[in-house]
Amino acid sequence: MSKKLTPSEKRLEIEILRYHPEQDEEPYLQQFEIPYTTDMTILEALQFIKDHLDSTVSFRWSCRMAICGSCGLMVNGVPKLGCKAFLRDYYPNKITLEALANFPIERDLVVVMDDFINKLEEIKPYLIPEKEPQFLTKGTYQQTPEQLEKFKQYSMCINCGLCYSACPQYALDNKFIGPAALALIARYNRDSRDAGSAERMKIVNQEVGVWGCTFVGYCSVVCPKGVDPAAAIQLLKVESSKDYLIGMFKP
Amino acid sequence: MSKRRPYNRELSSDWWLKDIFYSQYMLREGSSIFITLYSLILAWGVFRLSQGEVAFNAWMEALQHPLSILFHLIALAFALYHSITWFSLAPKAVDLWIKGKRLNEKIIILTHYIAFVFVSIFCLFIIIS
Numbered sequence: 001m002s003k004k005l006t007p008s009e010k011r012l013e014i015e016i017l018r019y020h021p022e023q024d025e026e027p028y029l030q031q032f033e034i035p036y037t038t039d040m041t042i043l044e045a046l047q048f049i050k051d052h053l054d055s056t057v058s059f060r061w062s063c064r065m066a067i068c069g070s071c072g073l074m075v076n077g078v079p080k081l082g083c084k085a086f087l088r089d090y091y092p093n094k095i096t097l098e099a100l101a102n103f104p105i106e107r108d109l110v111v112v113m114d115d116f117i118n119k120l121e122e123i124k125p126y127l128i129p130e131k132e133p134q135f136l137t138k139g140t141y142q143q144t145p146e147q148l149e150k151f152k153q154y155s156m157c158i159n160c161g162l163c164y165s166a167c168p169q170y171a172l173d174n175k176f177i178g179p180a181a182l183a184l185i186a187r188y189n190r191d192s193r194d195a196g197s198a199e200r201m202k203i204v205n206q207e208v209g210v211w212g213c214t215f216v217g218y219c220s221v222v223c224p225k226g227v228d229p230a231a232a233i234q235l236l237k238v239e240s241s242k243d244y245l246i247g248m249f250k251p
Numbered sequence: 252m253s254k255r256r257p258y259n260r261e262l263s264s265d266w267w268l269k270d271i272f273y274s275q276y277m278l279r280e281g282s283s284i285f286i287t288l289y290s291l292i293l294a295w296g297v298f299r300l301s302q303g304e305v306a307f308n309a310w311m312e313a314l315q316h317p318l319s320i321l322f323h324l325i326a327l328a329f330a331l332y333h334s335i336t337w338f339s340l341a342p343k344a345v346d347l348w349i350k351g352k353r354l355n356e357k358i359i360i361l362t363h364y365i366a367f368v369f370v371s372i373f374c375l376f377i378i379i380s
């Protein structure tokens with residue numbers, strides 16, 4: 001059932017990079033025209049296209065409110081969350097949508113994120129207590145607001161992958177641990193309840209750890225949750241240097 | 252059988268021209284070429300100084316060539332660009348906490364500029380005296 005468009009409605013042109021592995025050798029651009037309203041998001045535009053124009057368009061989404069991190073895509077070459085980017089910021093110009101850069105395309109706007117997820121798992125993203133884990137009957141681990149403040153912003157990451165799409169170092173060599181995973185290391189290393197820093201510093205100190213970063217800084221610009229991975233990495237570089245210097249004087 | 256065939260997009264060599272943010276970053280990195288050349292010319296001058304007055308004066312003479320002046324103006328522009336962009340990024344690498352709050356970014360940037368002005372005046376003072 002296709003929706004009738006009245007002539008008075010404002011229209012907007014949207015271009016989508018399509019790729020169907022079972023029939024396409026390589027991706028190609030397809031044009032769509034949709035009715036435009038000021039409150040429409042890119043995600044809603046995609047849903048309109050899927051419901052009324054072409055049901056074969058594939059894309060990921062879930063929460064529609066910038067917390068699930070599923071709907072990341074390139075909007076005119078810039079990594080964005082589809083639910084957090086509005087058509088009004090582009091109207092009346094044409095919008096080009098493409099799957100998140102620096103990830104392989106699975107199908108249309110869906111990417112293969114396995115490498116990213118593996119990296120997040122690799123860095124031991126959980127509290128490693130100093131002694132034996134404390135039984136709940138002994139009470140919870142205490143923390144002051146100041147101790148919380150030291151790592152809080154790094155814990156706001158929703159694992160959407162936009163920072164990896166913004167990172168030319170990850171694009172050039174995907175062995176680089178990358179912005180989100182390194183920010184997650186900072187999140188746990190800076191937590192007063194954690195004692196796993198020494199284990200995580202082995203990852204940080206590598207060439208593909210913090211030293212793979214050349215401080216482009218675009219990761220922090222595109223982050224939809226105000227996390228500052230570039231800062232996390234620079235602070236970890238300081239820690240890594242300290243680690244190295246202390247190591248030199250240890251027998 | 253799986254129909255999966257993930258497609259890898261190639262990174263074109265002009266990736267840094269496609270977004271102004273990347274271009275600015277490359278300019279910042281590229282400034283090091285001019286600063287290296289500048290340092291080499293300066294080091295050459297020190298070497299010429301060790302060879303005596305005639306050699307040093309010849310080096311000074313060469314610096315007044317219009318091409319040399321043009322190069323130094325470009326190098327100065329790049330050095331300023333590098334300093335300004337670097338100062339604006341500096342707060343990211345500073346983890347100073349005062350009374351439970353992270354030090355304001357503006358204070359860190361301002362401190363860099365104050366140090367920059369102070370060192371410049373100090374150097375000028377040495378050259379003049």
